[in-house]
Amino acid sequence: MKRTKNTSLPSPCWLLNESLLIQNLDVMQKVKEQSGAKILLALKGYALWKSFDTLRPYLDGCCASGLHEAKLASEEFQKEVHTYAPAFKEEEIAEIAEISRHMVFNSAAQFKRFAQKAKKINPQLSLGLRVNPEYSASPKEIYNPCGLHSRLGCTLANFDKSILTDLDGLHFHALCEQDADALEAVLENFEEKFGAYIPKMKWINFGGGHHITRKGYDVDKLIHLIKQFKKKYDVDIYLEPGEAIGWETGTLIATVLDIVHNGLDIAILDTSAEAHMPDTIIMPYRANVRGAGKAGEKAHTYRLAGNTCLAGDIMGDYSFDMPLKIGDRVIFEDQMHYTMVKATTFNGIKLPSIAIERLNGDIEVVREFGYEDFKERLS
Ligand SMILES: *Cc1c(COP(=O)(O)O)cnc(C)c1O
Numbered sequence: 001m002k003r004t005k006n007t008s009l010p011s012p013c014w015l016l017n018e019s020l021l022i023q024n025l026d027v028m029q030k031v032k033e034q035s036g037a038k039i040l041l042a043l044k045g046y047a048l049w050k051s052f053d054t055l056r057p058y059l060d061g062c063c064a065s066g067l068h069e070a071k072l073a074s075e076e077f078q079k080e081v082h083t084y085a086p087a088f089k090e091e092e093i094a095e096i097a098e099i100s101r102h103m104v105f106n107s108a109a110q111f112k113r114f115a116q117k118a119k120k121i122n123p124q125l126s127l128g129l130r131v132n133p134e135y136s137a138s139p140k141e142i143y144n145p146c147g148l149h150s151r152l153g154c155t156l157a158n159f160d161k162s163i164l165t166d167l168d169g170l171h172f173h174a175l176c177e178q179d180a181d182a183l184e185a186v187l188e189n190f191e192e193k194f195g196a197y198i199p200k201m202k203w204i205n206f207g208g209g210h211h212i213t214r215k216g217y218d219v220d221k222l223i224h225l226i227k228q229f230k231k232k233y234d235v236d237i238y239l240e241p242g243e244a245i246g247w248e249t250g251t252l253i254a255t256v257l258d259i260v261h262n263g264l265d266i267a268i269l270d271t272s273a274e275a276h277m278p279d280t281i282i283m284p285y286r287a288n289v290r291g292a293g294k295a296g297e298k299a300h301t302y303r304l305a306g307n308t309c310l311a312g313d314i315m316g317d318y319s320f321d322m323p324l325k326i327g328d329r330v331i332f333e334d335q336m337h338y339t340m341v342k343a344t345t346f347n348g349i350k351l352p353s354i355a356i357e358r359l360n361g362d363i364e365v366v367r368e369f370g371y372e373d374f375k376e377r378l379s
Pocket of ligand 1: 042044045063084173175176177207208209210240241242243244
C-alpha cells in the first residue's frame with residue numbers, strides 16, 4: 001500500500017474520501033436509530049471492500065445479487081448477508097444458503113425448487129419472495145424494475161399461496177434515485193396488492209433506490225413511513241441502498257493526454273466513459289467536473305472524451321476558465337457508485353487505481369491495475 005499526496009496519485013484513479021463517506025453513514029445511523037429499520041449496503045452499486053471497515057459499524061450487512069457478491073459480503077463485511085437473484089442456479093444454492101441470512105427468490109417457481117434445499121443446508125436461513133408492486137415512478141425505463149414486462153419480482157397475478165407456509169418475508173425494489181414521497185406511493189400499491197399477506201411476515205424489505213443522502217431528501221418522512229409501517233404490521237423493516245451510501249463521496253481523477261480539433265476542441269483523457277463511468281452513456285447523465293461549467297459558460301470549452309476507439313466514448317462538453325493543457329488533471333465528481341463495480345478493460349484500457357483519503361488526510365492507494373488484469377479476463 002502506497003501513501004501519497006493528491007497531486008502524485010496515479011492516473012486515472014478513483015479517490016474515496018472517508019470523511020464524506022462517514023457523513024452519509026451518519027444519516028443512515030439516524031434513520032436506523034429513529035425508525036428501527038435495518039440498513040444493508042447494496043453491493044451492486046458500491047463494493048469498494050477496502051472501505052468496509054469504515055462502513056461496518058454503521059450498517060447491518062450487505063445485500064448481494066448472487067454468489068459472488070454474497071461471498072464478498074461474507075468474507076469482507078462479515079455481518080448479515082441477504083442474497084437475491086433474478087434466478088438462482090442449482091449448483092450455487094448450497095454455497096449461497098450457507099453464507100446468507102436471508103435468501104430472496106424472484107418467483108414462486110424458484111422458491112418451490114430451491115427453498116427447502118437451502119433451508120436444509122442452513123436452518124437459520126430466512127426465506128423471502130421479491131414481489132412486484134407494479135407501481136413505480138422511476139425516472140428512466142432501463143432502471144424501472146416495475147416497468148412493462150419486468151422480470152423482477154413476482155406480480156400479484158403470479159403469487160402462489162402454497163409457498164406462504166414457508167415464507168418469512170416479502171421484498172420489493174421499485175425506486176431509483178427517489179425521494180420518500182415515491183416510497184410512500186410504492187407502499188400504497190404494495191399494501192393494496194399484498195396487504196393480506198404482510199401480517200404473516202417476519203420482515204419486509206423496502207429495497208434500494210432511496211436517495212437518502214441527497215440534499216433535500218426528506219429523511220424525517222422516510223423515518224415516519226417506516227415507523228408507521230412497523231407499527232401497523234409488527235414486522236422488521238430492511239432498506240438496502242447502494243447509491244445513497246456512496247453518493248458524493250469521491251472522484252475519478254484523469255489526465256489530459258492530447259487535445260485535437262474538429263469543429264471543436266476535444267480533450268482526450270486517460271480514462272473512458274464507456275469503460276469507467278458507463279452510466280454517463282447508458283443513463284445518460286453528465287458528471288460534474290471540478291472547476292468546470294457547461295459548454296460556453298466559461299472562456300474555454302472542450303469536449304471531454306475517452307481513450308478508447310469507441311466513437312461515442314464521450315463524457316460531455318465542458319468549459320474552463322483557463323485553457324486545458326496536456327498533463328492537466330480533470331476531476332469528475334461523485335464517481336464512487338456504479339462506476340468501479342461496472343468498470344471493464346474494454347479496448348485494453350487500464351482500470352483506474354483505487355485510493356482512499358483517510359480521516360487524517362493520508363491517502364492510501366489501495367489497488368493498482370495493470371496488463372495482467374486485462375489478460376486474465378480473457379483466454
Ligand atoms: C440495485 C438494487 C439495490 C440498490 O439500489 P440503489 O439505487 O443503488 O440504492 C437494492 N436492491 C436491489 C434488489 C437492487 O436491484
